[in-house]
Amino acid sequence: MSNSAQPPQAEDFYKTDLEGRFFPSWTEVSKVGEVTLGEGQQARGVSAQGETCEPKTDIVFLKVHKSASSTVMNILFRFGEMHNLTFAFPMGGGNQLFYPHHFLAKFVQGFSPKSPRQFNILCHHMRFLRPEVQKVVSSSAVYFSILRNPVQLMESSFMYYKGTSAFSHVHSLEEFLSQPYHYYNATKSDSHYARNLMTFDFGFNPNGEVSAKRVQLMLKAIEVSFDLLLISEYFDESMVLLKEMLCWDLDSVVSFPLNIRDSSTKSPLSATMVEKIKDWNRLDWEIYTHFNRTFWERIDRDIGRERMHREVKALRQRQAELARTCLQGAGSVSPKDIKDSSLRPLQHGNAKILGYNLKQGLDKETEHVCRRLVTPELQYSSTLQPPQQPKKQTSNI
Numbered sequence: 238m239s240n241s242a243q244p245p246q247a248e249d250f251y252k253t254d255l256e257g258r259f260f261p262s263w264t265e266v267s268k269v270g271e272v273t274l275g276e277g278q279q280a281r282g283v284s285a286q287g288e289t290c291e292p293k294t295d296i297v298f299l300k301v302h303k304s305a306s307s308t309v310m311n312i313l314f315r316f317g318e319m320h321n322l323t324f325a326f327p328m329g330g331g332n333q334l335f336y337p338h339h340f341l342a343k344f345v346q347g348f349s350p351k352s353p354r355q356f357n358i359l360c361h362h363m364r365f366l367r368p369e370v371q372k373v374v375s376s377s378a379v380y381f382s383i384l385r386n387p388v389q390l391m392e393s394s395f396m397y398y399k400g401t402s403a404f405s406h407v408h409s410l411e412e413f414l415s416q417p418y419h420y421y422n423a424t425k426s427d428s429h430y431a432r433n434l435m436t437f438d439f440g441f442n443p444n445g446e447v448s449a450k451r452v453q454l455m456l457k458a459i460e461v462s463f464d465l466l467l468i469s470e471y472f473d474e475s476m477v478l479l480k481e482m483l484c485w486d487l488d489s490v491v492s493f494p495l496n497i498r499d500s501s502t503k504s505p506l507s508a509t510m511v512e513k514i515k516d517w518n519r520l521d522w523e524i525y526t527h528f529n530r531t532f533w534e535r536i537d538r539d540i541g542r543e544r545m546h547r548e549v550k551a552l553r554q555r556q557a558e559l560a561r562t563c564l565q566g567a568g569s570v571s572p573k574d575i576k577d578s579s580l581r582p583l584q585h586g587n588a589k590i591l592g593y594n595l596k597q598g599l600d601k602e603t604e605h606v607c608r609r610l611v612t613p614e615l616q617y618s619s620t621l622q623p624p625q626q627p628k629k630q631t632s633n634i
C-alpha cells in the first residue's frame with residue numbers, strides 16, 4: 238500500500254507486524270507454533286473487564302461494497318446459524334436488498350406493513366436508510382459497518398465492476414482517471430460503483446458537493462446511526478473491537494478472508510493515480526479519514542494498545558490453528574483449483590476470486606465448522622434462507 242494512500246492515524250500501530258502480513262495472516266502466525274488461549278478467549282457473557290454482559294443478538298451490519306464485508310458477513314452467518322437467530326433475507330430469494338435502491342422494510346422476506354416483523358440480523362447488501370431499517374429490527378439493535386481506504390477500494394471496484402457503464406469502455410483505471418467525466422455519467426443506474434461507493438452505500442449522494450458543512454453533516458449522520466465503524470486495513474483489530482461491543486467470545490470473530498482477489502488481477506497504483514483517486518472519491522476519503530481516526534481513539538479509550546496487541550495475537554493464533562485443522566495447503570487457491578464446486582466463489586468482472594480446499598478425512602463436526610468458514614456468501618446465504626418464491630435478483634453486484 239502506498240503511504241500517500243494512507244491517512245495519518247492508522248500507520249504507526251505495530252507497523253512491522255502489519256506490513257509483512259496481509260493475506261493470509263495465518264501463514265505467518267502458524268510458524269509461532271503452540272496455540273495459547275489468552276485474554277482473547279473471554280467467555281461469552283463476561284466482558285474483558287470481568288463484568289457480566291449479555292451477548293448481543295440484534296444486529297444491523299451495513300455491508301459496504303469491496304471492504305471485506307463478505308468476511309464479516311460470514312462471521313454473522315456462522316453466529317446466527319449457531320444461535321438460531323433470524324436473518325432479514327431479501328424478498329424473492331435474492332442476495333441483495335434491492336440494491337441500489339434505498340432500503341425499504343418491504344424488501345425483506347416475511348415483512349409486510351400489515352404484519353410487521355423483527356429479525357435478529359440484517360446484513361445483506363443494501364443502501365442504508367435508517368427509518369426503514371428500524372422497522373425490521375429491535376430498537377436495541379447494534380449497528381455497525383466497515384470502511385476501506387477509498388484508494389484500494391476503487392482499485393478493487395474497478396476490476397470487479399469492470400462491466401459497469403463507467404468502466405466498460407476503458408482499458409485501465411489509469412485511462413479512466415485521465416478523464417473520468419468522459420466515461421462517468423452520474424445519471425446511469427450503475428454509476429455508483431465508480432465514485433464514492435461508501436458514501437452511496439451509507440445512503441448519501443455520491444455526487445454531492447464537498448463543502449465542510451456537508452461533510453460534517455454526513456459524518457454526524459453516520460455517527461448517530463452507527464455504534465461502530467470497522468476498518469478493513471485493520472481487520473483483526475476491528476474484530477477485537479467488534480467482539481467487545483457485541484460481548485461475543487474470540488472464537489465467534491475468527492474468520493478466513495473471503496472474496497479475495499488473485500494478485501494477477503490487481504493493478505499497481507502510481508503516486509499520481511493515488512492522488513487522483515483520492516480527489517475523485519473525496520467524500521469517501523473524508524468518511525474514511527474521520528472514522529479511521531475515531532477507530533484508533535476508541536482503541537486507546539476502551540482497550541489500550543497493549544491489550545489490543547495481545548488480543549490480536551490470540552486471534553491470529555486461533556486462525557492459524559483453524560487453518561492447520563481445516564485447509565489443504567497454505568491458504569487460498571485459484572478458482573480452477575477448488576475441488577468442491579459448492580465452495581467456489583462467484584467470479585465477477587475482471588477479478589479472479591480465490592477460494593479454499595478443505596482437508597480430507599475430517600470428522601463430521603470439524604468438517605461442518607471448517608466448511609462454514611470457507612463457504613462463499615451466495616452459497617451460505619442460500620443454505621440459511623428458508624424456501625420461498627422464485628428468484629428475482631441473482632447477481633452479487
Ligand SMILES: Nc1ncnc2c1ncn2[C@@H]1O[C@H](COP(=O)(O)OS(=O)(=O)O)[C@@H](OP(=O)(O)O)[C@H]1O
Pocket residue numbers: 301302303304305306307308389393394469470472493494495496497498499
Ligand atoms: N480479512 C480481510 N482483511 C482485509 N481485506 C479483506 C479481508 N477479507 C476480504 N478482504 C478484501 O475485501 C475485498 C472484498 O470485499 P467485499 O467482500 O466487501 O466485496 S463485495 O462487495 O461483497 O463483493 C477484497 O479486496 P480485493 O482483493 O482488493 O478485491 C478482499 O481481498
